[in-house]
Amino acid sequence: MSFLIPCPNCGKRSVYEFRFGGEVKSRPAPGSTAEAWLSYSYATANRERPQKEWWYHTHGCRQWFFAMRDTLTNEVTETSLPEEAP
Amino acid sequence: MSDKTDSAHRHGASPRGSDESSTSPNSVSTNAGSTRQSPVTFSFNGRPIQALPQDTVASALYRAGRRTFSRSFKYHRPRGLLCVAGKCPNCLMNVDGTPNVRACTQPVQAGMQVTHQNAYPSLDTDFMSLAERFSWAMPVGFYYKTFTHPWMWRIAEPLIRRAAGLGRIDREFRPEANHDYEHVFAHTETTVVGGGPFGLQAALDAAERGEDVVLIDDQPALGGHLRYAPGENSTLPKAFTGDTDESALAAVISRVLDHPQITVYTDATCFGVYEGNLLAIAHRGLDSPAAQRLTQLRTDQIVVATGASEAPLLFENNDLPGVMLSSGALRLIGLHGVKPGERAVVVGQAERAESTSQALQAAGVTVAGVVGPADVVKAVGGKHVTGLKTTTELLACDLVVVCGNWAPDAGLAAQAGGQIEWDEARGVFATGALPPGVTAVGAATGAGLPPSLDTARKNGANAKKTFVCPCEDVSLHDLSTAIAEGFDHIETLKRYTTTTMGPCQGKMCKQAAIDVCAQETGRTVRETGRTTSRPPTAPVPLGALAGPHLHPVKRTPLHAKHDELGCVWMDMGEWKRPLYYGAPESKQASVEQEYWAVRQRVGLIDLSTLGKLEVVGADAGKLLDKVYTNRFSDLRVGRARYGVICDEAGIILDDGTVSRVADDRYFITTTTGNIEFVQEWLEWWQAGSGWCVHVTNVTGGLAAVNVAGPKARDTLAKLTDRDLGNRRFGYMRCRRAQVAGVPSLMLRIGFVGETGWEVHYPAEHGEHVWDAIMAAGKEFDIRPFGVETQRVLRLEKKHVIVSVDTDATSNPIESDLAWVAKLDKGDFIGKAAISRAQARPPREKLVGFVMDDNVLPPDGCVIIADDRPAGRITSVRHSPVNEKVIGLAWVSADLAAAGGTIGMRVNGRLVTATIADQPFYDPAQERLRQ
Numbered sequence A: 001m002s003f004l005i006p007c008p009n010c011g012k013r014s015v016y017e018f019r020f021g022g023e024v025k026s027r028p029a030p031g032s033t034a035e036a037w038l039s040y041s042y043a044t045a046n047r048e049r050p051q052k053e054w055w056y057h058t059h060g061c062r063q064w065f066f067a068m069r070d071t072l073t074n075e076v077t078e079t080s081l082p083e084e085a086p
Numbered sequence B: 001m002s003d004k005t006d007s008a009h010r011h012g013a014s015p016r017g018s019d020e021s022s023t024s025p026n027s028v029s030t031n032a033g034s035t036r037q038s039p040v041t042f043s044f045n046g047r048p049i050q051a052l053p054q055d056t057v058a059s060a061l062y063r064a065g066r067r068t069f070s071r072s073f074k075y076h077r078p079r080g081l082l083c084v085a086g087k088c089p090n091c092l093m094n095v096d097g098t099p100n101v102r103a104c105t106q107p108v109q110a111g112m113q114v115t116h117q118n119a120y121p122s123l124d125t126d127f128m129s130l131a132e133r134f135s136w137a138m139p140v141g142f143y144y145k146t147f148t149h150p151w152m153w154r155i156a157e158p159l160i161r162r163a164a165g166l167g168r169i170d171r172e173f174r175p176e177a178n179h180d181y182e183h184v185f186a187h188t189e190t191t192v193v194g195g196g197p198f199g200l201q202a203a204l205d206a207a208e209r210g211e212d213v214v215l216i217d218d219q220p221a222l223g224g225h226l227r228y229a230p231g232e233n234s235t236l237p238k239a240f241t242g243d244t245d246e247s248a249l250a251a252v253i254s255r256v257l258d259h260p261q262i263t264v265y266t267d268a269t270c271f272g273v274y275e276g277n278l279l280a281i282a283h284r285g286l287d288s289p290a291a292q293r294l295t296q297l298r299t300d301q302i303v304v305a306t307g308a309s310e311a312p313l314l315f316e317n318n319d320l321p322g323v324m325l326s327s328g329a330l331r332l333i334g335l336h337g338v339k340p341g342e343r344a345v346v347v348g349q350a351e352r353a354e355s356t357s358q359a360l361q362a363a364g365v366t367v368a369g370v371v372g373p374a375d376v377v378k379a380v381g382g383k384h385v386t387g388l389k390t391t392t393e394l395l396a397c398d399l400v401v402v403c404g405n406w407a408p409d410a411g412l413a414a415q416a417g418g419q420i421e422w423d424e425a426r427g428v429f430a431t432g433a434l435p436p437g438v439t440a441v442g443a444a445t446g447a448g449l450p451p452s453l454d455t456a457r458k459n460g461a462n463a464k465k466t467f468v469c470p471c472e473d474v475s476l477h478d479l480s481t482a483i484a485e486g487f488d489h490i491e492t493l494k495r496y497t498t499t500t501m502g503p504c505q506g507k508m509c510k511q512a513a514i515d516v517c518a519q520e521t522g523r524t525v526r527e528t529g530r531t532t533s534r535p536p537t538a539p540v541p542l543g544a545l546a547g548p549h550l551h552p553v554k555r556t557p558l559h560a561k562h563d564e565l566g567c568v569w570m571d572m573g574e575w576k577r578p579l580y581y582g583a584p585e586s587k588q589a590s591v592e593q594e595y596w597a598v599r600q601r602v603g604l605i606d607l608s609t610l611g612k613l614e615v616v617g618a619d620a621g622k623l624l625d626k627v628y629t630n631r632f633s634d635l636r637v638g639r640a641r642y643g644v645i646c647d648e649a650g651i652i653l654d655d656g657t658v659s660r661v662a663d664d665r666y667f668i669t670t671t672t673g674n675i676e677f678v679q680e681w682l683e684w685w686q687a688g689s690g691w692c693v694h695v696t697n698v699t700g701g702l703a704a705v706n707v708a709g710p711k712a713r714d715t716l717a718k719l720t721d722r723d724l725g726n727r728r729f730g731y732m733r734c735r736r737a738q739v740a741g742v743p744s745l746m747l748r749i750g751f752v753g754e755t756g757w758e759v760h761y762p763a764e765h766g767e768h769v770w771d772a773i774m775a776a777g778k779e780f781d782i783r784p785f786g787v788e789t790q791r792v793l794r795l796e797k798k799h800v801i802v803s804v805d806t807d808a809t810s811n812p813i814e815s816d817l818a819w820v821a822k823l824d825k826g827d828f829i830g831k832a833a834i835s836r837a838q839a840r841p842p843r844e845k846l847v848g849f850v851m852d853d854n855v856l857p858p859d860g861c862v863i864i865a866d867d868r869p870a871g872r873i874t875s876v877r878h879s880p881v882n883e884k885v886i887g888l889a890w891v892s893a894d895l896a897a898a899g900g901t902i903g904m905r906v907n908g909r910l911v912t913a914t915i916a917d918q919p920f921y922d923p924a925q926e927r928l929r930q
């Protein structure tokens, strides 16, 4: 694993500067079923192709942001700060 | 080697060479690339050997008459120089304590200590060569067939380890073998791997386009095969094809070395291509045999110009010393000025055999005959070749020069994701379609290579002594047997026989193994396919991969004080903390003294390692309410509260205190070493929320101490104007105050169970405040205390340490912390899971216990009930005040009731303990509220 991630603040950096935050999932509303919470906590879609993920620039600007990463090639096509996300 | 390559090699953190080297590049007329001018002496097995300036260890030994350079992996057959290019396993030696150094590419240094490997007592007489007599007992797949019971392997392993394998690690410390390895990170636009004619051309082309270029070559000098064998003008790239001086090799190399856009790494092996065009490059140390630097080079474009490797042909005894590849013989002559033999037989096809014969003759070698590969029966000889038997005659000779097949070194292109395709016309696997950012030039593409011969012929010879894989001693017979046993796919054949898995990484054996597999299975070579290329393409010393011995250490602002006081240090993550103060042999006494100081008088502990965060903003309370299980938005200014952070599954992640220092400002402490995580976690839940809140890590900026004990108030009262009385500064309150004249934040909290204050203050005043407190406490006989004492004190209070007493399955309900989960407040992280945990009967509970006898079980000891494991101890200590052994343990819920008995085995004896539901000290919390 040695791909590059374009941080929205800092530009292209080695993946080792970042922390992976997992797939972007929507948190169940309070009062949801146990199944909904379990799948939110433990299940991943693990899609084969670009997926939206959380990344944190630990050794850089210390910001969480979204990245579209192709899970087959590790190509990161697009990144954005959460505030800017549509 | 030029000054420029030198400086890039020695100092260059960036691939750009330093510009101070204005001296002209060294002459490359010594094609070995040596910088030494006069002969030197080194030692081989304790005997002095003379080396000329152009020598490697192997060429000097060869000139001195040595012919056997190693013994083979399994059968201990004698092996001599084969490729003379660092590509085969035959010349591995121990140099200055470093095992498995390829002697044929290792430049000589004066005084070098070289020893042979893998043979006893000597290379010429190796008792282990008896192994070959028992080759019937070591069939292919020997390990899998023979050791069918674990006990067999236990007996056999030490014997096999002694007999097989390559090299030995020197466990003794030897200064000359103690290398400093370093890792370098660099980036460039274009990287050309391979400094042969096409690599040189590619580097010039890219540089002319204005790109920054790195050119890498694994030999000591640029030029590729042109260093020792002239190229046909027609097959060379354009820089070489004129008739001017400019087109001579030396001139082209000068152009490259002088070009400001090009940085050259020689003696550097690119052994892997990783994602995102990251190249791993091992540099041989200039003054040591081990690779001393690993460069991770990020590049936009990779040009694979790795050329091709000549591989042996298959005939009986093709591994005898004296049987040498044509390129090996030409390298000995051209690079080192060594005559490879007196009387040679050349095996090869017309044109190549002819030109090789001419080169040998020019060097003074008599050519006894030229034999077509199809006519060879076997090489003859005991420890060295004495002749070559053909289908018609026996030709006496002391050298057999094999014009083997050239196979493109396309491994890096394959690793980069490129296609490797079978070129039927040339009979080679070469680079095909390549991904963006990767190109290939020269022989790696198959261009210019002579057509391959069919290697898979037998000629009725002994297939057991026809070696396909010299590294792992795999014979033609072994391959046929394995295929007959059903390992007929090239990938399974590789794994079963270990062909291509040795130091040459397939350079000597890959194509031959494919040819044999194709022939035996009746498939075409294309159908047979090839094995996957993975890093490393060439051997890399583990030290180079491991890199320098760097280990980050964090020291508190009070570190020097603790040293002065003579503490015993402990590591807590990256932090150094005093475990206790005093001599290691009196640990028990020291801890007890520290303990009683806190319980009866006053003690002082350095808490600077605690993680510290400021959470500031109008929505700070909102964020904390969401992330912590308890409520903080309603915390009044000037108050502190204990808090726990859980994840969405209700698992405890961290704990600490949260103090509200102003309406919009909270001060948080986290577990030592967990600060980065907690900060990330808070920022994550804030991300995208639009809330007005900032999280700042202030750990490094603040020192912190805890002053605790019945005399803590009297001690601190001397240093601050703050009223420390209970009415104005009660338990769980926080106040800003001047302490010893330093602006501080004081928190009245009681982890150790006594009246006490945490004082957080600017790190630069670390020692000043510490000294002031020590002076103020002198009349009360104040003592500094360490982590061990703190652990005893807190255990008596049954205070849980997250990640000591809890683990990745612990929720607050089961951890006896149900009170921190405010299930009546709004949504928070983990609420759903904690609610579920509360609704169902617990499986396990964290409980306190008192040992019935005064034995001290170890931390982690298993709890036993009904002869079955039923839990584990997380913390256990002797409690001085109770004069009993007390602890915390996870036990199954049915055992958790107060007064119940649990068992455990200590030193082979079954002992019991009684569950206690109250703290072991001051259960009414009176002392810490005093």
Ligand code: FES
Residues within 6 Å of the ligand: B058, B080, B081, B082, B083, B084, B085, B086, B087, B088, B089, B090, B091, B092, B102, B103, B104, B105
């Ligand atoms: S002879 Fe040295 S590696 Fe082949």
Ligand SMILES: [Zn+2]
Residues within 6 Å of the ligand: A007, A008, A009, A010, A011, A057, A060, A061, A062, A063
């Ligand atoms: Zn960044």
